Amino acid sequence: MAVLWLVLLAGLPVFFLGVLLWAVLEHFRTAQVPRGLQHAAKVRCLHCVFLYAMAVGNILEKLRICSMPRFVHFLHDRLSIKNNREVVVTDLRFGTIPVRLFRPKAASSSPRRGILFYHGGASIFGSLDSYHNVCSFLARETDSVLLSVGYRKAPEHHYPVAITDCLNASIYFLKTLEAYGVDPSRVVACGDSIGGMIVAIITQTLVGRTDLPQLRAQVLVYPVIQAINLQLPSFQQNQNVPFLSLQLMMTCVCSYLAIDLSWKDAILKGACIPRDFWNKYRKWLSSDNLPKRFRTKGQQPETLAPFNEAAYLETKHILDVENAPLIAEDKIIAQLPEAFLVSCELDMLRDDSLLYKKRLEDQGVRVTWYHVEDGFHGCLVLFDKKFFSFPCSLNIMNAVVSYVKGL
Structure with missing residues (x-):
């Protein structure tokens, strides 16, 4: 032995x-x-x-x-959490939902700004701990009270659990702002990647709620805004760029939505999209809406494979507005708070940000756009990782801080 x-x-x-x-x-x-x-x-x-x-x-x-x-x-x-003496951190639970509260240690003579933060990670990776330093930095540099939501993730939990957790935690926080010393007129929703999608969904869901304070702004950092048109130029150009390849993204999408991976090709080729749906929403989903400089001569045209009803029945929740906030109705989009959108040139999801930017602007929503030429997906969380940090990481963090402080 x-x-x-x-x-x-x-x-x-x-x-x-x-x-x-x-x-x-x-x-x-x-x-x-x-x-x-x-x-x-x-x-x-x-x-x-x-x-x-x-x-x-x-x-x-x-x-x-x-x-x-x-x-x-x-x-x-193990590599994430750093103690910041200028920020008081408290782990709480809103019902069964774990949340982490970040408050500047220095006293304030008036209520502070509030930030609702939803972390990225494709609803598989990411956690309160892995985004601890990002949240601590944002709270300190913007002098804000920040609430980070530890929503449940795949593979144990699937759509719509993450959205429900974030919505419930957000509503609870908004109803109790006074207890945390937050100014109800200055609450910002912020998130990256799938967290950016959650920001879009939360802000759309809360439109018209008169029983809650209105969100002041939304900050979306390289968000995923839809998984319907996967033939956009950025998907073609950046599908093998580290750290979000097309293969990894499809694995995450299928895991989050509880779709069998065998339907991956049907999703990629658009075989699961009914023609009447495409005809209705193409005006918002097509690459025709992108600025010319983001469309290359060598890109393949967007063509849908022959409709596959079996694929549609297995994957149709991809077409829900809760998974594609880009296709929300005009009357909802027009009531959204102003937005700060971050896109990265070398990110497969770059064009999602650009499509949502146009969607918001077309309905009169003020948009501040920050485009990072040397940025890649996931770089935000590396901003303080020393050897593994990149200029684009800190640039994005500083841009978000500057925007939030200006509100």
Whole structure:
């Protein structure tokens, strides 16, 4: 028995080295690092670490030791939290929903600004811990009371759980602002990636609610706004850019919406979209709405595959407005608060931001747009990771801070 344990222990370094080698080879086989991306070597290194963590997590999941997302959370969270003496942090629960409250330590003579924050991570990754430093920085630099919502995620929980958790936590916070020293006229909703989508959904859902304070503004950082038209130029141009590839995105979308991965190709090709639906909403979903400089001559035209009714029945909730806030009716969009939109040139979701920008502006909503030429998806959370930080990460953080302070 002792010999067996020795053999296993001796084999572990070989196993982990083998997985690392696979991750490096997989990166160079599949990843595309664009010329416009600064610090390419650093990006390659970090992406290899990301692939390595996911590979080990998948192996542990197959061995029924722990799920892949839980393992990635464990690694990420160990690197995340930094104590900030200028911010008081309190873990709370609104019912069953874990939330984290960030309040500047310094006394204030008047109620502070409030920020509702919904983290990214494709509803699989991301947590209160992994976004702790982002929230602490925002609370301190904007002198705001920030509430970060720890919504439930896939694979254990699927749509609409994350939205319901965020909506319920937001309503509770808005009803009790006085208890937290928050000015009801200065509450901002903020989020990145799927958190940006949640911002859009929450602001749309709260339109017309006279029993709650009106949100002052919405901040959406490289949000996912729809998963209907996946043939937009940014999807074609950036589908293999680290850290959000088309393959990973489809895995996350299917996991979040509880759709079997076998329908992935039907979603990508538009076979699940009824023609009357496309004819109605094409005016908002098409790349024709993008500025010319974001459309390239070499891009493939948007063509829908022949309609597949079985695919539609299995995936039709992709067409719900709660999963595609871009297609909300004009009367809803026109009542939304002003917006701050961040898009990254090297992000597959870049065009979602641009489509939503036009959608808002067409209905008279004031939009401040911040475009990052060297930005990539997920860079926000790296703003303070020292060697693994990037100029674009801090630039986005500073831009969000500057916007919020100006409200």
